[in-house]
Amino acid sequence: MPAYATNMRFKFPILALTLEIITIILFAVFCTYDDGKGHGHDAESNSTAHTKKPMDLYPMFQDVHVMIFIGFGFLMTFLKRYGVSRVGVNLLLAAFGLQWGLLMQGLWHMEDGKIKISIFKIINADFSTATVLISFGAVLGKTSPVQLLIMTILEITIFSINEHLVAEILNANDVGASMIIHAFGAYFGLSVARVLYRPGLQNGHDNEGSVYHSDLFAMIGTVFLWMFWPSFNSAIADPGFPQLTAVINTYLSLATCVLSAYAISSLVEHKGKLDMVHIQNATLAGGVAVGTCADMNIEPFGAMLIGLVAGVISTLGFKYLTPILASNLGIQDTCGVHNLHGMPGILGGLAGIVAVALGKTNKGSATMQAAALGSSLGFALVGGAITGFIMKLPFWGQPPDQNCFDDSLYWEVPEEEHEEHEDMLGQADHSKNKAEA
C-alpha cells in the first residue's frame, strides 16, 4: 500500500502530547481549586438567606456536558462512513478545548494570581468548546485531526477575547450565547470552510450522505441537545427566578420550533414528506435563537414567536440557501451550521436588541447589544479566515478529495466491508484473511 501524506504517525502524537504537556505546566502555574473565598455578593437571587454552595450548579453542568459530548458528538454522525470520526474527534477536540478554555477564560478573572476552578468555570469551559464543535460541522469530513486541533487552540483563544469584550466591556446580555457561541462558531467555521474550498467536491461526493441507521444515531444527538438546551441557556443565569425564566423561555421556544420545522419541511419537500436533515437540525434552532434574551421578561408567547420564526428560517436555509452558498460562494458547509447556528444566532442577537430596547430587562443597552453582535461576527469572520489559512498549510495531513468523508483514512475501521457483508449473508464459513487478528 502507498504511504499517504495523510499518515499521522508522528505529526499527531507529537502535536497532541506537546500541547497537553504545555497545558499541564500552565495549570501547575496558574490553576487551583475554588475555595469559595473570592465570592462577592454580586449575583444573589431574590430568595432570602440564600448562600451559594459549591455544588449548586452541578446538575446543570452535567446537562451541558451531555450536550457537548453526546449531543454534538452524535448529531453529526449522519454521514454513512464518518460516524466514528465525528464522535471520536468530537471527544478529542472537546477534551482538549475545555482545558484550553479554562485557561483562556480564566486569565481574565484571576484572583491572587490564580485561576480558581469552580463548577461555574467548568461550565464556561464546556461552553467554549461548543464554538469549536459548531465550526467542526462546517468542515466535517474534509480536515485531519491535526488541522482540527490547531483550529481548537486558535478558535478558543479568539472566542475568549470576544467573550470578554462582549460581557465585560460592552456589558451586553447574552445568557444563552446566541451571539458569542452560536453565531461566532458558525461564521468562524464558514470562514474556515471558504478558505479550505475544494473545487473537487463541487459535484458532491459518494460518501456524502446518510444511511438508515446513521440517521437514528444522529437523532440521539438531536434529542439530547433538544432536551438539555434549557440548561445551556440558563446555566449561568442569575440563580432563582431569572434562571427559571431562562428555562421556561427555552423550553417553549424549542417546542414551538419543532412544529414550524416539521411544517416547513413537509411543505417544501416533494410529496409532502419530512426530511431527516431538517428534523435533526432545524428543530434545535429555537434554542439558539432564544439564547440572548432567554432570561429576560419577554413573556412565554414572546419566546414561542422566536422559536416559530427560527424553525422556519432554519428549514428554508437547509433547503434553499446551503446549495447556493456552496455553488455560488464556494462555502461547502457539510452539516449546514449556517442554518442551525448562523442565522438563528443572528436572529437571537437581533431579538436581544429589540428586547433590550423594549425594556424587557434592566441591564445593558440596545446599542451595546448591537455592538456585541457586530463584534461576534467580526471576530468570527476575520479569525476564521486567519485560522483557515494556517490550516491550509500543506503539512497537516489533510485528506485528498477522494478520501473525504471516510473514517478509514484516520481510523482503524473494524474490518473490511466485504467480510462484514459475507457474515450478513450467512457465508461466514468462507476462509478469511484475518491478517489483523
Added chain:
Amino acid sequence: MPAYATNMRFKFPILALTLEIITIILFAVFCTYDDGKGHGHDAESNSTAHTKKPMDLYPMFQDVHVMIFIGFGFLMTFLKRYGVSRVGVNLLLAAFGLQWGLLMQGLWHMEDGKIKISIFKIINADFSTATVLISFGAVLGKTSPVQLLIMTILEITIFSINEHLVAEILNANDVGASMIIHAFGAYFGLSVARVLYRPGLQNGHDNEGSVYHSDLFAMIGTVFLWMFWPSFNSAIADPGFPQLTAVINTYLSLATCVLSAYAISSLVEHKGKLDMVHIQNATLAGGVAVGTCADMNIEPFGAMLIGLVAGVISTLGFKYLTPILASNLGIQDTCGVHNLHGMPGILGGLAGIVAVALGKTNKGSATMQAAALGSSLGFALVGGAITGFIMKLPFWGQPPDQNCFDDSLYWEVPEEEHEEHEDMLGQADHSKNKAEA
C-alpha cells in the same frame, strides 16, 4: 410516480401551523412565569426552615424529559423500517403535547386569571404527553402524522379532565400515575386501535419485525426509562421523605421486575431463550405498577412484591394475550402497550386500593381510589373510541395496508436500499443514479 392519498404536502403543514398559532395566542392571553407569590404553605417538607426555591425540581424535570423524548422515542424503534418515524413523530407529538398540556392542566389552576408556569407545571405538561406516547404505541405504523396530531389534542384534553376529577374531586392518590397516565394511555390507545381495526393486517406484515441493530436502539429507550422511572414516580411527591420513599419503592420494584421478566421469558420461550420484546418492555412494568402507591409506606418488600407480579403478568401478556386480542377482539396492539401500561396500570390501581385500605397513607380512601381507577378506565375507553372515529375519517392521509410500518411513506429515507447495499459490498464505483443530490 402516482400521487398517493397519503401526500401530506398541504394537510400537514396547514394543520401544524394553525394549531401552533392558536396555541401561541392562547399562551399570550393566559400564560406568564411563576413569580413564586402564589405559593401557599401546603406542601412543606419536614426539614426545618425549608423554603421552596424555583429550581429545586429541575433535575427531576430533566429526568422526566429524558424519559419522554429518549425513552418513549427509542423504546419503540424496534421495528426494522420504522425507527425514524417513531423517534421523529415522538418528538413532534410531545413538543405539541406539552404546550397543549400546559394549557389544559393550567386552566384548572389559574391565579389572577393567569396560568403561572413553574418547573412543577412543566413536569406535569411532560406527563400529559406520556399518555399520547403510550397510545401511539398501540397504533404505531398504521396512522399518519396528521391523525396523530388530532389524537394528541383530543387525548390530552380528555386526560386533563380525568386528572382533575381524580386529583381534586376524588382526592385519590396516584403520585406515579399508574391509573391516570399508564392505564388511561393504554386503554385509550387500545380503544383507538379497535376502531381503526385493519383486517388486511390480520396475518401480519412483512415490515412488522425487528432487525439486529433496531433491537439495540430500542434498548436505549428501555434502559433510560428504567433508570429514570424513580424520578417519574417521585417528581410531584411531597418534598423530603415522601419523595425519598417514592424513589426507593420504584427503584426496588423495577429491580425485582427485571428478575421475574427474565425468568418468565426464558420459561415460556422454546429452548429457554430470552426474548428481546419481553426484555425491552416487561422489565419496565414494575415502574408502572408501583406508581399509585409509590409514596406510601408500603415497605421495601411490598414494592418488590408488586414488581415481581408486574414482571410476570407483563411477560405472560406479551406471550399469550396480545395474539388473542388481535385475532379474537380485533385489537392490533403494535407495541403491546396493554402488557406494559395497561395491565400493570390496573395492577397499580388495585395495589393503591389495598394500600389505602391497609392504612399505608393518611390521605384518601379506598373507595375513592376505586372510583379513580374506574374513572380513568371509563374516560380512556369512551374517549379513545370517539377519538378513533374522528381519526377514521377518510381525509387524514392514513397509510394503505401495504405501506404500514414503513418510514418511507412520510419520510425522505436516506437513499435507496439497493444503493446502500452496493456500498456495503464495496462496489461503490458503479455508476449511480443520484437524482436526489
Added chain:
Amino acid sequence: MPAYATNMRFKFPILALTLEIITIILFAVFCTYDDGKGHGHDAESNSTAHTKKPMDLYPMFQDVHVMIFIGFGFLMTFLKRYGVSRVGVNLLLAAFGLQWGLLMQGLWHMEDGKIKISIFKIINADFSTATVLISFGAVLGKTSPVQLLIMTILEITIFSINEHLVAEILNANDVGASMIIHAFGAYFGLSVARVLYRPGLQNGHDNEGSVYHSDLFAMIGTVFLWMFWPSFNSAIADPGFPQLTAVINTYLSLATCVLSAYAISSLVEHKGKLDMVHIQNATLAGGVAVGTCADMNIEPFGAMLIGLVAGVISTLGFKYLTPILASNLGIQDTCGVHNLHGMPGILGGLAGIVAVALGKTNKGSATMQAAALGSSLGFALVGGAITGFIMKLPFWGQPPDQNCFDDSLYWEVPEEEHEEHEDMLGQADHSKNKAEA
C-alpha cells in the same frame, strides 16, 4: 435441531426466581426506609447551617445509575454478534446485584436491627454492581446467564467484606474506588477467566470482532461513562468543597487522558491511525486512576499528570499486554478490563499512597493505603479463583467454544440474517419462510 446442554429453560428461571424470593424475604426482615433519625453530625460540609436533606444526593445517584446501566451496558456492545447479550445481561446482573449489594453492605451498618435505605445507600448498591460488570467484561461471550448470576452473588459478597475492611478497619481513602471497585473487579474477573481458560479459543473466534455500527453503540457507553465519571468519584465524598475537589480532579484527569490515549493509539498503530478499541476504553483510564485521591488536595495539575499516565499505560496494555496475557498466561480477557480497570486501578492505589504520604489529606496513613491495595488485590484473586471453580461446574449451561460471542445461544434474535439481508437487497418480494411469525 439438537437439544443443547445450554438450554436454560428450567435452570435459569428456577435460579432467578429462587434468588429473588429469598431476597424479598431478607428485605422484609431487614430493610426499611431511612427516616433521617440515625444521622450523626459526622460528615458536615464547611458551609454554615447546612442540614442534610434526604434527596440532596439524588442527581449524583442518577448519574451513577446511568453509568451502570447505559455506560457499562453499551461500552461492551462492540462485539458484532453480542450487543444484545451485553446490554440485556448487564441489566439482569445489575438489577439483581443492587438488591444483593444493599443487603451485603447494609449488614455492616444496621440501626435498631434494620438496614435503613437512603440515597447514599442506593448509590453504594449501584457501586457494588460495578465490580460484577467489570468482571463480566473479562468473561464476556464465554459464560451463560446462569453462571453470571452465580458470579454476581459471590463477587458482591466478597466485595462487601473487602470494602468493610478497607473503609472501616484500615480507615483507608478510596473515595472513587480505584482499589475496591476497579482493581478488585478487574482482577476478580481475570482470576475467573484464568480458571475458565478455553484452549479452543486460543486462535481467536470468528465472532470476536466489531462491525461499523457496533462501534458506534459502544461509543454511547464510552461517552456516558466519561461524562458522568466526576459523579462516580464524588458521589460519596464529604459534601461541599471535598466534593467539588473530586469533581474537578476527575474532570481534568479524564480530559488529559483523552489526549494521551489518542496520541499513543496513533503512535503504535500502523500508518498512525486511531484504533476504536483504544478510544472506547483507554480514554476512561483517567477516571479510574484518579479515584483514590480524587477528593484530596493534589492540585489540578496533579490530577492531570495521573490522567496522562493512565492514558498511556492503558493504551499500551491493549496493544501489547493483552495478547501476551492470552497466549502466555491463559488469561483470555475479552474486553481488556486489565487495561481499563486493572492497571489504572493499581495506579490509582499507588497514587493514593503517595498523596497520603505527601500530606495531601489529613485522613489515613500511607501504610494503611498500601494495606488496602493489597487487601483488594488479594480478595479479588482468591475470591475470583474460588468463584471460577464454582462457575466451572459442568451443569450451568456454559456455551461450547463454537457458540461463544453469539447472542443467538441464549436470545431469540430478531430473524434469520439471510432474510434480513434479502430485505436490504430490495428482494423482499421473494417467498419467505416466516416460520417464527
